[in-house]
Amino acid sequence: MKFHAENIDLATRSPTVIINGADAEELGVNPLDRVQIHWNGETHIGIVEVTEEIVAEGTLGVTHRLGHIDGEIELTHAPKPGSVHYIKKKLNGVELEADELRTIVRDIDQDRLSDIELSAYVTGTHSEGLSFEETKFLTEAMTEVGDVIEWNDGVIADKHSIGGVAGNRVTPIVVPIVAAAGITIPKTSSRAITSPAGTADTMEVFCDVAFGIDEIKSIVGETNGCLAWGGALNISPVDDKIIRAENPLSLDPPGQVIASVLSKKQSAGSTHVVIDVPYGEGAKVESLASARELATDFKQVGAHLGMEIECTITRGEQPIGRGIGPILEARDVLEVLQGGGPESLRLKSLRLADILLESCDVEASARDILDSGRALERFREIVAAQNGDPDVTVEDLVPGQETLTVRADRAGVVTHLDNRLISDIARRAGAPTDRGAGIELHVSTGEPVATDDRLFTVRAEQGPKLEDAETLVDKSEPIRVRDRGEALVERL
Amino acid sequence: MKFHAENIDLATRSPTVIINGADAEELGVNPLDRVQIHWNGETHIGIVEVTEEIVAEGTLGVTHRLGHIDGEIELTHAPKPGSVHYIKKKLNGVELEADELRTIVRDIDQDRLSDIELSAYVTGTHSEGLSFEETKFLTEAMTEVGDVIEWNDGVIADKHSIGGVAGNRVTPIVVPIVAAAGITIPKTSSRAITSPAGTADTMEVFCDVAFGIDEIKSIVGETNGCLAWGGALNISPVDDKIIRAENPLSLDPPGQVIASVLSKKQSAGSTHVVIDVPYGEGAKVESLASARELATDFKQVGAHLGMEIECTITRGEQPIGRGIGPILEARDVLEVLQGGGPESLRLKSLRLADILLESCDVEASARDILDSGRALERFREIVAAQNGDPDVTVEDLVPGQETLTVRADRAGVVTHLDNRLISDIARRAGAPTDRGAGIELHVSTGEPVATDDRLFTVRAEQGPKLEDAETLVDKSEPIRVRDRGEALVERL
Numbered sequence: 001m002k003f004h005a006e007n008i009d010l011a012t013r014s015p016t017v018i019i020n021g022a023d024a025e026e027l028g029v030n031p032l033d034r035v036q037i038h039w040n041g042e043t044h045i046g047i048v049e050v051t052e053e054i055v056a057e058g059t060l061g062v063t064h065r066l067g068h069i070d071g072e073i074e075l076t077h078a079p080k081p082g083s084v085h086y087i088k089k090k091l092n093g094v095e096l097e098a099d100e101l102r103t104i105v106r107d108i109d110q111d112r113l114s115d116i117e118l119s120a121y122v123t124g125t126h127s128e129g130l131s132f133e134e135t136k137f138l139t140e141a142m143t144e145v146g147d148v149i150e151w152n153d154g155v156i157a158d159k160h161s162i163g164g165v166a167g168n169r170v171t172p173i174v175v176p177i178v179a180a181a182g183i184t185i186p187k188t189s190s191r192a193i194t195s196p197a198g199t200a201d202t203m204e205v206f207c208d209v210a211f212g213i214d215e216i217k218s219i220v221g222e223t224n225g226c227l228a229w230g231g232a233l234n235i236s237p238v239d240d241k242i243i244r245a246e247n248p249l250s251l252d253p254p255g256q257v258i259a260s261v262l263s264k265k266q267s268a269g270s271t272h273v274v275i276d277v278p279y280g281e282g283a284k285v286e287s288l289a290s291a292r293e294l295a296t297d298f299k300q301v302g303a304h305l306g307m308e309i310e311c312t313i314t315r316g317e318q319p320i321g322r323g324i325g326p327i328l329e330a331r332d333v334l335e336v337l338q339g340g341g342p343e344s345l346r347l348k349s350l351r352l353a354d355i356l357l358e359s360c361d362v363e364a365s366a367r368d369i370l371d372s373g374r375a376l377e378r379f380r381e382i383v384a385a386q387n388g389d390p391d392v393t394v395e396d397l398v399p400g401q402e403t404l405t406v407r408a409d410r411a412g413v414v415t416h417l418d419n420r421l422i423s424d425i426a427r428r429a430g431a432p433t434d435r436g437a438g439i440e441l442h443v444s445t446g447e448p449v450a451t452d453d454r455l456f457t458v459r460a461e462q463g464p465k466l467e468d469a470e471t472l473v474d475k476s477e478p479i480r481v482r483d484r485g486e487a488l489v490e491r492l
Numbered sequence: 493m494k495f496h497a498e499n500i501d502l503a504t505r506s507p508t509v510i511i512n513g514a515d516a517e518e519l520g521v522n523p524l525d526r527v528q529i530h531w532n533g534e535t536h537i538g539i540v541e542v543t544e545e546i547v548a549e550g551t552l553g554v555t556h557r558l559g560h561i562d563g564e565i566e567l568t569h570a571p572k573p574g575s576v577h578y579i580k581k582k583l584n585g586v587e588l589e590a591d592e593l594r595t596i597v598r599d600i601d602q603d604r605l606s607d608i609e610l611s612a613y614v615t616g617t618h619s620e621g622l623s624f625e626e627t628k629f630l631t632e633a634m635t636e637v638g639d640v641i642e643w644n645d646g647v648i649a650d651k652h653s654i655g656g657v658a659g660n661r662v663t664p665i666v667v668p669i670v671a672a673a674g675i676t677i678p679k680t681s682s683r684a685i686t687s688p689a690g691t692a693d694t695m696e697v698f699c700d701v702a703f704g705i706d707e708i709k710s711i712v713g714e715t716n717g718c719l720a721w722g723g724a725l726n727i728s729p730v731d732d733k734i735i736r737a738e739n740p741l742s743l744d745p746p747g748q749v750i751a752s753v754l755s756k757k758q759s760a761g762s763t764h765v766v767i768d769v770p771y772g773e774g775a776k777v778e779s780l781a782s783a784r785e786l787a788t789d790f791k792q793v794g795a796h797l798g799m800e801i802e803c804t805i806t807r808g809e810q811p812i813g814r815g816i817g818p819i820l821e822a823r824d825v826l827e828v829l830q831g832g833g834p835e836s837l838r839l840k841s842l843r844l845a846d847i848l849l850e851s852c853d854v855e856a857s858a859r860d861i862l863d864s865g866r867a868l869e870r871f872r873e874i875v876a877a878q879n880g881d882p883d884v885t886v887e888d889l890v891p892g893q894e895t896l897t898v899r900a901d902r903a904g905v906v907t908h909l910d911n912r913l914i915s916d917i918a919r920r921a922g923a924p925t926d927r928g929a930g931i932e933l934h935v936s937t938g939e940p941v942a943t944d945d946r947l948f949t950v951r952a953e954q955g956p957k958l959e960d961a962e963t964l965v966d967k968s969e970p971i972r973v974r975d976r977g978e979a980l981v982e983r984l
Binding site for chain 1: 520923
């Protein structure tokens with residue numbers, strides 16, 4: 001059927017074309033069907049949306065994703081892409097082959113799937129699970145569609161945390177320790193998506209984080225390490241597109257988590273990786289059994305891909321460190337590097353660094369490297385190489401000055417810190433965009449408190465955002481205090 | 493955060509608002525998050541899409557679905573709606589309560605879910621299944637959001653086919669038989685979505701089909717029956733929205749099928765229903781065991797809702813009747829009513845009518861009613877009541893004159909007719925929009941053929957559509973002929 005094509009100013013994720021309801025009926029296409037657009041000797045595939053308003057009969061609205069197409073075109077039915085058949089196959093409980101997963105990953109990479117189809121894929125991997133073989137193939141397919149960094153060194157160290165724990169800013173402590181021990185550790189991290197800060201957000205308090213592959217190589221050449229933002233690189237780019245479909249329902253299928261993490265590590269050229277799997281109420285992984293299973297799968301898929309994976313299973317039911325939000329976490333990091341700081345952050349960082357050093361066959365003690373000041377020195381060198389001020393002090397890192405302090409309304413013991421609520425409040429207060437916004441914790445689980453003792457302080461840079469956070473604080477209980485009897489036997 | 497709202501000319505299904513990437517970052521929202529729009533003392537909920545192009549920083553693009561909103565507005569985060577939590581719960585394998593299903597159905601009805609969320613619901617019910625209780629609650633919830641037809645008679649007969657079988661136009665034969673036996677049968681049917689013709693498309697060859705509830709009551713008052721299009725009524729309207737999300741992956745979760753069919757029957761006031769469940773290769777239900785299970789569930793859910801359900805399990809691996817497409821099927825229907833026509837269509841219609849009459853406690857033989865001409869007479873009365881020509885003859889029903897006849901390339905026996913391919917070819921040829929387009933079958937499974945015997949004829953109203961159909965015919969084998977040896981033992 002012939003149409004007059006017009007570009008319309010609409011940025012859609014998939015290659016949408018818009019046709020009038022009467023034309024859709026005439027052509028026999030339904031919303032979300034695919035059509036072939038024949039134009040100028042080229043054939044393009046579009047996904048149909050039907051409207052009665054935006055385009056008149058005989059006109060085809062072409063969105064940005066399809067590039068420039070206008071004038072006379074011919075529209076015909078297009079077959080469903082292979083990946084739609086494979087998603088259906090997965091939904092029917094049949095294991096997918098390497099080629100089939102590769103087709104799905106390529107179609108996601110090229111934005112060829114509608115949201116309905118993409119969500120069916122994500123939901124399907126959640127419900128049906130991914131086998132060991134499938135996870136392996138998926139990891140390889142995700143690596144293939146992006147860039148790969150190559151290194152000359154034999155050993156490239158890396159670390160990763162599964163996330164879901166507020167604070168937990170161990171990376172900027174582990175990296176300089178490992179780098180100071182002579183190991184190459186080109187760490188790339190993410191920015192926050194649903195959390196109050198990612199490692200990249202926290203590092204941006206100190207220095208630049210957006211670098212290309214060549215710049216990263218030069219920083220690592222100088223210092224053995226880097227603390228960069230992975231989003232500036234085209235490493236396993238399909239991951240972000242899958243995350244977009246996972247977020248609305250907070251889905252995180254284990255096989256997909258493994259493929260996402262290991263495809264990034266493989267693309268980054270990592271050979272020895274420590275992966276932290278925090279578990280507990282409110283963390284991404286809720287039970288010890290699931291954490292163990294995930295850790296085992298990580299090791300096995302990693303081994304297949306030629307990576308040495310060490311997994312740590314850690315308690316994740318409360319935040320690590322004192323500060324939540326970019327500047328507050330940056331202060332914690334600098335204090336730990338200077339020999340002080342919150343004990344939970346110091347101890348967890350040392351433990352992860354030791355495991356990574358041991359995995360790389362280096363005889364060195366993380367504690368020695370930290371306590372001798374060599375980690376701090378290396379951190380300052382990395383900051384300098386990333387265009388930051390190497391002489392930065394804790395006093396330079398000024399958190400938001402709009403504050404709200406919440407106090408205990410009774411004497412007792414702290415029984416629970418709620419990761420998700422604490423993160424939500426920090427985000428309402430402005431984190432991560434307002435770098436000084438977030439939460440300072442004054443207590444941790446198990447600690448005794450008296451009436452009116454401070455529990456936490458919300459910090460914001462802008463008054464209205466503090467008020468927004470306050471509304472959530474008022475109607476929730478991010479830190480629970482119970483008297484000693486209640487703490488032992490809580491009534492439902 | 494304050495914005496200047498502007499309506500933008502974009503018809504989306506869900507209540508989309510469009511904000512600039514920089515604003516999304518500042519506000520801390522991701523694509524598909526929900527926001528509250530505070531305007532003029534009202535609060536509206538929008539689903540965020542992020543763009544760098546369509547709207548400038550500080551501007552909120554408001555789509556049609558949200559109605560008229562402009563000028564200064566305040567944007568704040570909105571909590572996820574209840575249904576998103578319930579969809580997640582379902583995905584985690586937990587059975588849903590009546591209230592939770594009701595919330596999901598209402599949110600779908602009001603277009604409050606994004607495509608990602610809607611697809612997760614459909615995929616989740618496919619993967620996790622729906623229990624008997626859930627199916628019951630879902631049926632009730634789907635009935636509740638639409639209109640209901642009330643009748644004075646005690647017995648209201650109805651029929652339904654699960655579909656997937658090409659041709660199979662039994663309804664316009666069963667309805668006049670049952671109506672002639674004195675039973676009220678106000679039948680509403682659908683138009684084709686992915687098939688070459690729905691019963692409503694075929695009936696439209698004879699008469700009008702789009703009527704309101706009052707008009708239907710008046711037609712039924714005159715003739716005991718009607719053959720109308722259900723889409724003109726607001727009966728279980730959420731069904732169409734769910735079908736939109738099922739189509740891209742051809743998902744048809746059994747519990748959802750039951751809820752969709754029975755909510756429509758309940759809304760239509762039906763008391764006695766015969767449901768045909770065709771099974772076999774290429775039909776919607778592929779195995780006899782699945783067909784039996786579905787039939788049992790239909791009966792039980794129906795009984796709970798106070799309906800008498802009879803189910804027939806029929807062979808569905810090949811088309812029923814000779815013609816596929818509105819006019820070709822209309823010819824078959826009229827021929828059967830006149831005492832001739834294809835035997836498969838005649839016998840199946842008689843069997844279904846007998847079962848329905850028996851279920852309604854009427855002692856009458858469908859064959860007698862048909863052979864006496866009373867069914868034809870009643871059919872003509874219904875056509876007249878629906879503004880059609882009661883004196884229509886088979887010769888008046890002229891199929892498409894652009895034809896392509898496919899012949900056997902060897903002698904042997906017909907081993908297979910492929911429902912899906914036959915439907916796809918008929919649609920390519922122009923059905924259902926071009927009413928005369930479709931396929932005429934000249935053989936059925938098991939029939940011996942000689943070389944060059946006609947297998948089927950494709951009919952189109954427009955040359956280019958015939959060519960479009962021919963491309964598919966050339967690369968597929970909609971009717972398989974094998975020699976007798978091969979037919980018995982086929983090699984893979």
